[in-house]
Amino acid sequence: MLQRRATGGVGTAPHSPFCAGVPEHGLSWRRRGLGPGTGGATGRRYGHPADRTAEKRAGHFCLGNQPCAQRIISPRSFTPENSLTVYFIGAGPGDPELITVKGQRLIRSCPVIIYAGSLVPLAVLEGHQAVQVTNSAELHLEQIIELIKRAHAQGQDVARVHSGDPSLYGAIGEQIRHLRELGIPFEIIPGVTATAACAALLGVELTLPDVSQSVILTRYADKTSMPNGEELASLASHRATMAIHLGVNNLQRIVEELMPHYGADCPIAVVHRASWPDQDWAVGTLADIHEKVQAKGFRRTALILVGRVLADDTFSESSLYRAGHAHLFRPV
Template sequence: MQGKVIFIGAGPGDPELLTIKAAKAIEKADTIIYAGSLVNPEVLSGAKPEAVIYNSAELNLDEIVEIMGKSVGEGKLVARVHTGDPAIYGAIAEQIQYLKARNINYEIIPGVSSLFASAAALEAELTLPEVSQTVIITRPSGRTPKPEREAIFRLAEHQATMCIFLGVHMISKVVAELLTFYDPLTPVAVVQKASWDDQKIVRGTLDDIVDQVQEAGITKTALIVVGDVLGTDKVTPSKLYDAHFTHEYRKGEGE
């Protein structure tokens, strides 16, 4: 594993949600670059004493890739530690582009997204039969632009379960766009720092969530989850475990 960069999904915060493969990579790494503004430092507790650790919150892209290139050139193993899963708003594509251009070996270890930690905290199934079978993952437009066709008010037309990252600081605007198609009484929850010791949950409807979030003082590091899956008491059983449903592994009763 020498002379290589490993992108690691560190999970949502709870160090016990770090995968075994990720933990082993961190233990072996000579150089560690972690997203210090988001990654729980306890995730790095298994690093060897001589490992050189950098906080990428203090670095720009050029500085990050320079550290990667220099370390790999010295035959070292680099752990690039991102929050959650690096495939979702992880900014890994620009780093990979650099590595490919220089023929530097790399791999990606997936992690537990805050999306799924939030669903666990809410004790929710995001894809309930006959309620919603679609999950839309998005963010509002901000300093990082997004295609107009992906505007929240356009995605809201589907009225599916929607999980909105990086938007709690502009929740008034987000809710205004959602109300283009969602009913004002649609359930919504905001989960701040999912799986951390100081996790905070605010529940409400589109009609009152803005006031609740402002009263709770939540302005960052939170996920907005919207949809009827959060508010229904009527759960239609899946066919998978239906006693009368036949599939590859089981014959249904009465058939």
């Protein structure tokens, strides 16, 4: 059975790859009251950033208008009078317990929070003490940058909270470009990806010896064109494990492009809102998955996983834990 605490956490399905015995629903989060500042200012006031310099942990921060190798500097070498840092924080796939300790700490300490409310649950912001909290789902890029510029003028750190891992389909590239032009330091805090959450839910490893040692993360070319050579059919020719984002509404076309390479009997899973309380999924083969997903009614916020790793139980064991295999930490 899939076991979870009342506050969540991605569980495992020991009888996977098709989640036998795993309840489809019944997951829940225990949401306590959010900290002050959810809707605006609070009585708390933050000191000048110079007073908080010692609290910033060692890491790398990037500045604009310099070659890439020169943009990465030590925070100790950049402490101007009105410095701040924009933290691009990966909130994870949905379950608030899947955010990293560092991400949670920064959310609770930054005086300004800008979060992607369409995919980031409010429970992720629990315990914050920010004086300004903004849902960026209603804003365009220029408005977001303007909020950051205002925080910079006031010497305030910003928690820019994205779903999943911000470096994957997080649209942080254009934000970073603006920050570099403005000379505003930033740091990216990684997050748990939707792909990882789906693999955990299904109880599978995505890289198995003799089956697939590669994972391709991609999206379906719909409104966004794909660079030459990254068309789905081209990627499918490798027959590696594949995670396809933003494609559930084009599932039939995806199946048609995958089938010549993977075969009609290839396992596939479509996971809707992985790790959220209302998560759901459909599993099958390329031959029947479209009908199953239609019956479920998935329309958005779903990830497609395809590959033989989802159902292969005949793979060879890796040498990592083989008794006769010696390595640095286990000499024979």
